[in-house]
Amino acid sequence: MLEDLLQKFETYLQIEKNASKYTLTYYRKDIESLYLFMEKECIQELTNIDYQTVRLYLTTLYDQQLSRKSVSRKISSLRSFYRFLEREGDVDKNPFLQVSLPKSELTLPNFLYHEELEALFRVSDLSTPLGQRNQVLLELMYATGIRVSECATLTLDAIDFDLQTILVIGKGRKERYLPFGSFAAKALLRYLEDGREVLKSKSNNSNAFVFLNAKGNPITTRGIRLILNNLVKDAALTVHLHPHALRHTFATHLLDAGADLRGVQELLGHEHLSSTQIYTHVTKDRLQHVYMNSHPRAKKNK
Template identity: 35%
Template sequence: MEFTAAAEAFATHLATVRRLSPATVRAYRSDLRDLAASVGDGPIRDIDLDALRDWLWLATQRGDARSTLARRAAAARSFFAWAKDEELISIDPSLRLVTPKLGRTLPTVASRDGMRVLLDAQRSLAATGDPDALRDHAVLELLYASGMRVSELCGLDIDDLDQDRATARVLGKGSKERVVPYGRPAREAISAWITRGRPVFAARAEAASPAVFLAPRGGRIGPRLVYALVARTLGPVVGAENVGPHALRHSAATHLLDGGADLRAVQEILGHASLGTTQIYTHVSAERLAESYRLAHPRA
């Protein structure tokens, strides 16, 4: 089988059998297309370890980040393992493909005071009754209160909310469902949006949408709009231009741990499969503690 045809069959397998998210399937497809551009669209059995190493070497020459190289190496290994299982190849050339080691970086985290100023400002804007402001306030409050991913927020339907208990049912990575709590400020912001703002946008749609958050034309809100909102509002708070919704997730987790929350409880809220993933936030808290110590202790 030719490489391009095999890659498309693999992408279909990821979407229909493994049921990975559309974003993950797009990433795998993009990585394999990049590999095809390097090795050509010949028979898949002709690709060997040297060709894969050359592909990654070219990526380093382009200046690709180590995280990108690691993801592409993982995509290649997953693809060739599938190809061997499907008997498209007899030998897996990716078995000895080395993944570049990643340096762990601490995530961007806003301060408690910074988040308070940001959300108070959004609350004041929402008080004008403007539908965009009502939605933006509810989005920011919910992202920070629950620590949910932007894809989970965009996928929320009205039926997923229990406004009496202040909980939301979200569909996370690997189609795993979990229930996350949120606080009173988020509940009030969501209630104001649903009762005063959402009907304005819903009236513009050709067909009714079950989504909690709508775009101005009445359809389900998309990640790009949420990214733009967070960059505009949170960027000045943390001093970064390219900050995205994940920074609110990072901030929520760090502030929970700072407040004494159990690490496993934070793992459940965030929907992490591994506790090791959640532990990065203990390092963030330790960094913040060390900084406070350096600023305040006379012998620091």
């Protein structure tokens, strides 16, 4: 019975919410965690769970030394699960609504400085197909703030050189148009007219994806991460560059230059403004650092 409800919920997520495999995996893990707790406590039905039971469940999560972020995610997942079950008439109340989500530690997004970016842009050998592709990956990810998954699935027909925009399919199949500048446009044209044609000839399979690997097949998100790590090594940088760092850098540099927070939210494809506001903490910290180190009367005399 419990497994049937979980499978029904997964079908709902796939069909109505268009959830990714990654999202489905985490929902299943979170719900199965509750099922294990129910088995241990001899609770047979989801309808038997009340506020006190949820509090006991939270205690077991903290006993496992889970982070506040992990606990918050599990509670959020179970709220959604029960909300769905309420809609379907399988339960008559949602006990997880009564529990406050634990506040997460504020972790500021890491980003690259302009000097570090310039070092990365000088690394790729633009006379080779892979070098041209790697340059476009850097240029486009920094120019648009595109997610790595969005980058890997970008297709040729999504590029409009006249308007200098790309059409991106984001989370929940939501579409948004992202502008790109002259540097990304130049790198894109060079790669599409030269490097990509060479890479495409190495595979018998024709596809419309922009980014191809050395064998001419569509690149994977793991492949993009590997490329970025290698570029960092070649540039002799000490930073750890994951794809999201370029997205963080995109947002931080825009806000540093005076961009509107709502505009950055739309470009990033954030559903909630709170997801974008974390970047204001970064810019405020940088402004304070600049002030304290530059203003003649900012520091106390020793």
